[in-house]
Amino acid sequence: QVQLVESGGGLVQAGDSLTLSCSASGRAFSTYSMGWFRQAPGKGRAFVGAITRNGDDTLYGASVKGRFTISRDNAKNTVNLHMNSLRPEDTAVYYCAAKLWLLGTVDNEYNFWGRGTQVTVSS
Secondary structure (H helix, E strand, O other), X not given: OEEEEEEOOEEEEOOOOEEEEEEEEEOOHHHEEEEEEEEOOOOOEEEEEEEOOOOOOEEEOOOOOOOEEEEXXXXXXXXXXXXXXXXXXXXXXXXXXXXXXXXXXXXXHOOEEOOOEEEEEEO
């Protein structure tokens, strides 16, 4: 079991940067690949990015590639989502998620979820 808590959301302007953090508690954080998803109002949950267990590889959704970066610190049980050049269409609730072993891009592959943090980007 792992418990996840996101933080760092807020209201920003287009073009700004923001970093979200996900803090994990429980055992063996390093056995989990970590993902970020987001859900905009009236839409389904969308893949943002993911990072491998040891942080040596990442995947990103097409809409954020080149603007967002994921990092993790296994010693601190944290994973961060660094968001640059934010756009109004990035407005969503952002969720941190964990799955055992390999990277995944589909939400139903992930076993554990945080409650989300709201990011609002004004134009």
